[in-house]
Amino acid sequence: MTFLLITLVAAVITFVASQIVLRLALKHGIHPPVRERDVHSRPTPRLGGVAMCIGLFGAFGVAALVPELSGVFAEPSRIWALLAGAIAICGIGVLDDLFDLDWMLKLGAQILVAAGVAFFGVQIVSLPIAGLTVPSATMAISLTVLIIVLVMNAVNFIDGLDGLVAGTTIIGSAAFFGYIWMISQNLGQDNAYFSLASLITSVIVGVCLGFLPVNWHPARMFMGDGGALMLGLLTATSAIAVTGQIDLGTMGGRSQILPAFIPVLLPLAILLLPMTDFVLAVVRRVVNGNSPFAADRKHLHHRLLDMGHSHLGAVLIFYAWTAVVSVGCLLFLIWPWWVAVGVMVVGFLLCALLTAAPVSRRIWRTFLRVMRERRAQRGKMEPTAIDTRVDSRVDSQGDSR
Numbered sequence: 258m259t260f261l262l263i264t265l266v267a268a269v270i271t272f273v274a275s276q277i278v279l280r281l282a283l284k285h286g287i288h289p290p291v292r293e294r295d296v297h298s299r300p301t302p303r304l305g306g307v308a309m310c311i312g313l314f315g316a317f318g319v320a321a322l323v324p325e326l327s328g329v330f331a332e333p334s335r336i337w338a339l340l341a342g343a344i345a346i347c348g349i350g351v352l353d354d355l356f357d358l359d360w361m362l363k364l365g366a367q368i369l370v371a372a373g374v375a376f377f378g379v380q381i382v383s384l385p386i387a388g389l390t391v392p393s394a395t396m397a398i399s400l401t402v403l404i405i406v407l408v409m410n411a412v413n414f415i416d417g418l419d420g421l422v423a424g425t426t427i428i429g430s431a432a433f434f435g436y437i438w439m440i441s442q443n444l445g446q447d448n449a450y451f452s453l454a455s456l457i458t459s460v461i462v463g464v465c466l467g468f469l470p471v472n473w474h475p476a477r478m479f480m481g482d483g484g485a486l487m488l489g490l491l492t493a494t495s496a497i498a499v500t501g502q503i504d505l506g507t508m509g510g511r512s513q514i515l516p517a518f519i520p521v522l523l524p525l526a527i528l529l530l531p532m533t534d535f536v537l538a539v540v541r542r543v544v545n546g547n548s549p550f551a552a553d554r555k556h557l558h559h560r561l562l563d564m565g566h567s568h569l570g571a572v573l574i575f576y577a578w579t580a581v582v583s584v585g586c587l588l589f590l591i592w593p594w595w596v597a598v599g600v601m602v603v604g605f606l607l608c609a610l611l612t613a614a615p616v617s618r619r620i621w622r623t624f625l626r627v628m629r630e631r632r633a634q635r636g637k638m639e640p641t642a643i644d645t646r647v648d649s650r651v652d653s654q655g656d657s658r
Contacts, residue, residue, distance in 0.1 A: 259325050259451075260434070260459040266319045267463025271312030275471045278308045279478045287355070301476060303354040306347045306483025309464045313343055313487075316460045325451050335453065338377035339494060342370040343487050346409070350483030363482075364406075370490065371405035372398065379453070379494050401497055409489030414534050415557065416485040419474035421572050423465040425579045426488055430465075430495070432583035434458040437499065439590050457495040461488065474569050533557070565615030577608050 282288060282302035317340065320326050330336060349366045352358055380401040416422045437455050465488070471478045480488075534557045561571035581604035588597035610617075 259323055260455060263316050263320050263323075263456065264459045264463035264466070267312045267316035267460045268467035270315035271308055271464045271467025272470060274308035274311040275305065275468055275478065278302075278304050279471060282478070301479055303479045303481030304351065304483070305468055305472060305478050305480035306350055306485070306487055309468055309480060309484045310343060310347045310487060312464045312467055313460055313491075314340065316463060317456075320456055320460075326456060328451060329453050329456055332378060335378040338374050339379060339457075339491075342374045342490060345373075346370045346486045346490055347483040350413075350481055350486045354481040354483065367406050367409055367486070368402060371402040371409075374405065374490070374494060375401035379498055381497050404497065405490060405493040408493035409486045411534070412489035412492065413482055413485040414538055415575075416480065416482075418568060418572050418575075419476035419479075420469055420472050421575055422480065422485055422488060423469045423472055424572065424576050426492065427462055427465045427469075428576060428579045429583050430458045430461045430492065432587055433495065434462070435587055436590070439587070452498065454495045454498040457491055457498065461491050461495070464488075474572065561612070564612075565619065574608070574612055577604075577611060581605060581608055 279302060282304050287304065288300045288302040317336065321330050346367065349358070349363060349370075353363055375398040380397045381404070382397060412422060412426070415425075434455060437452070437458070468480060468484070472480065537557075561574060562568070566574065581601060585597060585601035585604060588600055591597075592600075
């Protein structure tokens, strides 16, 4: 109930803020022109990140009053570093949406924000590999900065369709919250349950739920780079915070090996599609001699549209893939591994069939058209029954004469 309240507060504040920001943006014409790579056809405000940032601060303000979360706010430097980083990265994203900043400036700002968050305590302290800990503070900060920057850009790269980032983030973050709850209940680690990771995850879900009504297709407002980069920062931070809250040493025995790896596997699984899109985009642009951050229209969501999927259909396919991967990871904590693997395989097959459906339909239609054309050609080439009888009578009369 504690986290449900925080999620609800974040959703309500974000929804109200979204309506206000949308009206102000439309009134004052604060929206960039439509770009060649954009899917939408009319100018649409990209200030959703501002409303989401307001929802984030409101939810954290309410959370500070909850007694169960007093331990989270006992280290205020981490909270202020995270909130300051969220404001900074949202501001950089908004400026980029409005004025198209140089990619080196954006990358530098991302590194500074990630370094600030890591320096004030939200950093990787342990890994699920035989209880391995990060040997030095410098390495911990460097590794944390790298992960945060990668996740921020991965989330930002797939922000190309209405409701895509918000919906996939809701699914993935809800699954990650489920992991934290289950692992804390099984191991009796209440400090992992009422933790910074749980708080961030519940706020992420609420913020995205509050923003989704104005971002659903056809979207009235986009979250823009400000919202996508901020969600990437929060998602990465929640996963990183878990490594310092769950005592991996209590996970003894072969049966507990996989749960120990879930803090690393689940975030990677949730971000599988964004990270895949990010890697493919960087490789594609570098090979073509362009900047790795040069925008184009060859992302995975663009390819789904080119395959023949509708706008909503492409978004739902992303939802399906995210749900199968994230929920599939959680099944390993509940069911035997072979059952979880079987469910994931079935889910992958269904998602693959849905993804390839337009191509399959085109192949089937092409096959039917070819068969009809062949039958029509054979019909023209073969004589009809009447022509055969007439020809036979003519031949018989010719023979009698």
